[in-house]
Amino acid sequence: MGKSGSGKSTLLSLISGIIKPDSGDITLNAVSYKTLQESQLNDFRATHIGFVFQNFHLVSYLNALENVMLPAKVCAIPNPKEKAIALLESVGLAHRLAHLPSELSGGEKQRVAIARALIHNPKIILADEPSGNLDEETGNAVMDMLFELIKTNGTTLILVTHSKDIAKRCEKTYELSQGNLT
Numbered sequence: 001m002g003k004s005g006s007g008k009s010t011l012l013s014l015i016s017g018i019i020k021p022d023s024g025d026i027t028l029n030a031v032s033y034k035t036l037q038e039s040q041l042n043d044f045r046a047t048h049i050g051f052v053f054q055n056f057h058l059v060s061y062l063n064a065l066e067n068v069m070l071p072a073k074v075c076a077i078p079n080p081k082e083k084a085i086a087l088l089e090s091v092g093l094a095h096r097l098a099h100l101p102s103e104l105s106g107g108e109k110q111r112v113a114i115a116r117a118l119i120h121n122p123k124i125i126l127a128d129e130p131s132g133n134l135d136e137e138t139g140n141a142v143m144d145m146l147f148e149l150i151k152t153n154g155t156t157l158i159l160v161t162h163s164k165d166i167a168k169r170c171e172k173t174y175e176l177s178q179g180n181l182t
């Protein structure tokens with residue numbers, strides 16, 4: 001948590017290795033980012049991290065199933081189609097496989113994005129205000145699914161949220177303020 005502009009999204013980008021810190025290092029799963037070449041860091045991210053964004057970030061010309069299968073293009077996933085269908089079923093979208101993002105509601109889009117974030121069994125999911133663009137009821141339903149899925153899969157969730165109620169559901173809460181995480 002933290003005020004707008006306090007650096008929450010920036011922190012997630014640092015953890016993912018998408019941006020580099022001005023100083024210091026980032027270590028994830030006992031791997032120091034400083035020791036990785038750019039291509040190794042890209043592979044590391046593709047293997048270990050899943051993302052869920054406020055604006056869903058689905059590929060507009062791919063249908064729901066194809067969006068969920070997309071990570072299989074950059075990392076090895078056994079039986080990606082079966083896995084993608086199973087994940088879409090688990091988020092209640094078995095009947096929406098062939099729908100394009102433009103044919104889905106906001107909550108449905110975010111459920112597709114959650115399925116996509118999980119397809120490669122990442123160790124960590126970074127979620128930046130995943131319910132920020134949804135009404136409260138839909139947002140809560142989407143968060144229920146996300147919490148349930150990470151529990152089933154044993155995934156760590158690092159979640160940015162402005163909602164105290166959602167923060168309460170996490171094991172630990174940190175606040176980012178003036179560059180300090182407390």
Ligand SMILES: Nc1ncnc2c1ncn2[C@@H]1O[C@H](COP(=O)(O)OP(=O)(O)OP(=O)(O)O)[C@@H](O)[C@H]1O
Nearest residue numbers: 002003004005006007008009010011129160162176
């Ligand atoms: N690529 C960038 N280059 C320079 N400054 C940036 C960049 N991205 C973000 N900033 C600045 O860094 C600060 C932190 O931005 P960040 O997006 O991390 O905030 P946030 O806590 O996620 O805010 P919000 O709750 O509004 O999403 C802001 O002042 C922003 O203007």
Ligand SMILES: [Mg+2]
Nearest residue numbers: 008009010128
């Ligand atoms: Mg942000």
